Amino acid sequence: MALASTLASLQEESCCPVCLNYFKDPVTIDCGHNFCFDCLGACWENLDDTFPCPICRFPYYRKNFRRNPQLRSLTETVQKLGVRRSKRKQQLHPEHTTCKKHQQALTLFCDKDLELLCTRCSFTPKHLEHHVCPIESAAPHHRRLLEDKVEPLRSSLEQVEKMIALQGSKMLELRKEAEARRREIEAEFEQVCQFLQGEQEAVLRKICKEEVEILAEVNQNLAAFSAYLSGLKRLLKHVENKSEDSDLAVLRSLKGIEDKSQKLRRPDSCTIELSGYEVRLPAQFSGLGRIVQHFQIEVLYDPATAHPQLTVSSDKKTVHYHDNWRRVCYAPRRFYLCPAVLGLQSFTFGRHYWEVEVGTKPKWTLGACRGCLPRNWRNEPTVCPGFWALGRCVDTGYLAFGPQRAQIVPKVRPSKIGVFLDYELGEISFYNVDDGSLLYTFHHRFTKTIWPYFYIGRDPEPLKLVSVSDDET
Structure with missing residues (x-):
């Protein structure tokens, strides 16, 4: 086990942190980090004023690096061990994935954009002025930030759960109140209907009673007019008969005719009209x-x-x-x-x-x-x-x-x-x-x-x- 661990460590030291392959023509910059000559050149391509280290981001103002023949010899020795490339890659960076654009390992993290980057991505204009750090140093920091959010999120979760429960209870109360209001309104309208029914029956009874009384009065009035009409007819016939008599008979009949005429009294006409009716609602x-x-x-x-x-x-x-x-x-x-x-x-x-x-x-x-x-x-x-x-x-x-x-x-x-x-x-x-x-x-x-x-x-x-x-x- 110790030999395998030592071998894995040796293999890791023999790989370029940019391409994750064995060093090819390794070079060393002043901060001590090693890269393939071509990988370092690709990272510093299109840069004019500042040339930062692809790992620690330390800035240099000129392309200052030196060849590292010792590292090249070590790399050649490790290559002769014949370890399979895919297995070694899994052991060195089991969690790393590859940048889809540059086909390089995602070893860096941009704090501003919260994105995983490869070394070449970190030198693009989008991230060049951002704070970029290795995954190994970024992960603990952001893990602490996530842990700090746990309690507030739990508190918010509890508040929302309480609010949902409260809204549920309020909905239940609303249903109960609505049902009570419905019963109250139904009772009030039932009371109004009963009152109106009673008022209707009372008014109809009054109308019916008044109708009977008026009809009786009209019948009496008709009987009185019939009697008056009969008297008029008799008086008319008597007058017509007397008008044909002699002068002496006519004069003798005048007093009797006048007495009969005075006794005939014309009856008054009755009013055939119902009283006005209105329904007056009580205050409630x-x-x-x-x-x-x-x-x-x-x-x-x-x-x-x-x-x-x-x-x-x-x-x-x-x-x-x-x-x-x-x-x-x-x-x-x-x-x-x-x-x-x-x-x-x-x-x-x-x-x-x-x-x-x-x-x-x-x-x-x-x-x-x-x-x-x-x-x-x-x-x-x-x-x-x-x-x-x-x-x-x-x-x-x-x-x-x-x-x-x-x-x-x-x-x-x-x-x-x-x-x-x-x-x-x-x-x-x-x-x-x-x-x-x-x-x-x-x-x-x-x-x-x-x-x-x-x-x-x-x-x-x-x-x-x-x-x-x-x-x-």
């Missing part, structure tokens, strides 16, 4: 119920903005009007000319819903305003920018006023008003909570802070804010 089907459920908030009065004749309760949910003025501190946002107050909360985004109990107050105004209203604000139902409100006046009834003015005629007198602000959509809507109907909607592109606004009027009945807990109870 018109959308108000869903708004209340998702967007109702706790709005409170701001005492710092209340008129001196207004008293705000300790919980800031009720406000009263008094004839006497209170001593109050000056505040730039306080109302001084009309009994009004702002909400404590302000809004710059989102959707918000609040309710106000107006009761039977003869005059009130509810809504929202932009920033601070002027100190001389009088709450007059005129066109006013930056103000969106709905109110009740003794003379004009219900009005929506602000950027535009509109008369409102609610079907049911409201005792409670709902205000819904959708900042992003640019809408302020007013609802009659008593029947769930929409009274009016303002449209505006909001860009500034919005404050709830309340005008109390000058009557003693309070204006109450309805809280979420009050609605739930």
Whole structure:
């Protein structure tokens, strides 16, 4: 075994690192590396200024080499050993492959392009200025780099696996949520269908009942007209007969004819017309119920903005009007000319819903305003920018006023008003909570802070804010 190892080492020293064949006319350069004369010439071909060593890349500025007769003699001796070329090549470089372009062993590695090179490849313009090193020195370095990437790759692998598992669980949750939503929607539509079915049956019963009543009235009216017609015929015949009598008989019959004529009363015609019917959906089907459920908030009065004749309760949910003025501190946002107050909360985004109990107050105004209203604000139902409100006046009834003015005629007198602000959509809507109907909607592109606004009027009945807990109870 020792002899074979020594022989293999001797054979390796007798081979050119460029062509991997036995040295032919070996030469040695200053760094100590040996090459075939022709191989070294091929490596330095087309080079003008710098001539690097094909192995260690040490640069030389001229072609400086010397013949090596001792190495040539050693090579000739090794050749006489008669070892098969293919076997020796496998022993010397078992992992090396051949460059397809130059048919030389791939003994070098380019760090920039990450490519295996033969010696001649390393001198091409593509790699000449790159860092090129032997495979034996490049492999350990890049092996360490690969080992350094193992943990980050494992970490990324774990993260991706966790993400996939999380996405899988989310998909399962989504399916469950979608199924729950489907059941919820089906239940809601079933409820709507049942309600509509009941409404349909009730309206049809009313129509049928009214039809029977009208037909009975028409029959009675027809009977009355038939009796009247018979009386007219008898009177006509009697008059025709008497007109042919003598003068004395005609005159004697006039009073009787007049009495019979007075007794004939023409009946009134009856109205053959059905009443108007309409289906009124409750609040939970018109959308108000869903708004209340998702967007109702706790709005409170701001005492710092209340008129001196207004008293705000300790919980800031009720406000009263008094004839006497209170001593109050000056505040730039306080109302001084009309009994009004702002909400404590302000809004710059989102959707918000609040309710106000107006009761039977003869005059009130509810809504929202932009920033601070002027100190001389009088709450007059005129066109006013930056103000969106709905109110009740003794003379004009219900009005929506602000950027535009509109008369409102609610079907049911409201005792409670709902205000819904959708900042992003640019809408302020007013609802009659008593029947769930929409009274009016303002449209505006909001860009500034919005404050709830309340005008109390000058009557003693309070204006109450309805809280979420009050609605739930």
